[in-house]
Amino acid sequence: MDFKCCKNKTTKEIKNLFCIVCANVFHKSCSERNVFQKLGQHKIICSKTCCEVFEQGKNNQVTLEQLDTKLLEKNEEIALLANLVEKLKHEILQKDIMHEKKEIDNQDVVQKLNIEITDLQNDLKHKDNHIKRLERGSQRFNEEAEEVEEIFNRKIVEFLKTIEDLRLKLPDLESQAKKMIEDAGFTVGKAHCAIEAKPPVQWNKGRASIYILRTAFGVDWSERLRIIYVGDDVTNEDAMMDLKSMAATFRVTSSHIIKISAERRVPSTDSVLTMLKWVERHLSRRKLPIDPGNYRRNSMAKSITSAVQIEMSMQVPGYSSPPLPSKSTNYLGSTVTPVFSLYVF
Structure with missing residues (x-):
């Protein structure tokens, strides 16, 4: 043991002094010891430097306690991580076992896949042969198509010549038809790609519409009713x-080029259906009062419904016409085209 107080290292004393800072040992009975501060029976601070270190240690004691607390927390985290590591090891072992089982299963799957690949290769060979046959057939088809195209072009040229001849004959045919209609006492009327024969009476769809409205709803129909008229012909x-x-x-x-007498135009009958559905929804939101004094004869039953549609073809007295088709609710999709359509609301 080395003593800092003297060079005598052989002296053996039971009671020695040691510095709690630098841990140097001093003889208790040595006259050369330099005790700066005595803390207990055997504990001393040997110098001013050790005293400063000791005071600084007191100030840092709180910090050490905090570090100890953090160290304990870290130790707990380490313990938790150790448990997680054990669990992960257990899971890895289980996964290794599952992996071995999957490898065994994969071997079976690989064998099946090899069999399927062999079958697919055989199918591809058959399909290649089939494609070659189709190519030979398509070549023959192209040759036949070229022959058909030549025949078609030749026929088209002949057909166009026929159409041109007919187009040149149309004025003569039109004049002959007009002459036949006028000779029979009818009036010539224009229609869609046609010539109509009208009887020599002061009667048209306008007069017919007003007659129907006046007969069905009275003379004052224009004050009590709202009428929608839709037509697609001249x-x-x-x-x-x-x-x-x-x-x-x-x-x-x-x-949009055709001049019309109507207030508005619609592009198709589908638009007419859309418009009528809108009117139906609009009228269904309100309740119209029914006044028995405003209707004539048996028109009360007709006025109960929110909308009445009248479709009919006017007949001229003295001329016969085929019977009208039975009444159907599918007004716009009917195969029989009405002459005009009145929608009374």
Whole structure:
């Protein structure tokens, strides 16, 4: 043991002093010891430097306690991590076992896949042969198609010549038809790609519409009813002219160049159906009062419903016409095209 107080290292004393800072040992009985501060029976601070270190240690004691607390927390975290590591090891062992089982299963799957690959290769060979046969067949088809195209072009040229001949003959045919209609006492009327034969009476769709409305709803129908008139033909222009300011008139045409007498135009019958559905929804939101004094004879039953549609083909007295088809609720999709359509609301 080395003593800092003297060079005598052989002296053996039971009671020695040691510095709690630098841990140097001093003889208790040595006259050369330099005790700066005595803390107990055997504990001393040997120098001023050790005293400063000791005071600084007191100040840092709180910090050491905090570090000890953090160390304990870290130790707990380490313990938790150790438990997690054990669990992970257990899971890895289980996964290794599962992996071995999957390897065994994969071997079976690989064998099955090899069998399927062999079958697919055989199928591909058959399909390649089939494709080659199709290529040979398509070559023959192309040759036949070229022959058909030549025949088609030749026929088209002949057909166009025939159409041109007919187009040149159309004025003569039109004049002959007009002459035959006028000789029979009828009036010539224009229609869609046709010539109509009208009887020599002062009667048209406008007069017919007003007659129907007056007969069904009375003379004051224009004050009590709202009328929608829809037509898609030139002959409907008479009705649109007569019903102006008394009805909402629509002409079914997709062209904006054609002059019309109607207030508005709609592109197709589908638009007419959309418009009627809108009117139905609009009228279903309100309740119209029923006044028995405003209706004539048996028109009460007709006025109970929110909308009445009248479709009919007018007949001229003295001329026979085929019977009208039975009444159907599918007004717009019917195969029989009405001459005009009145929608009374």
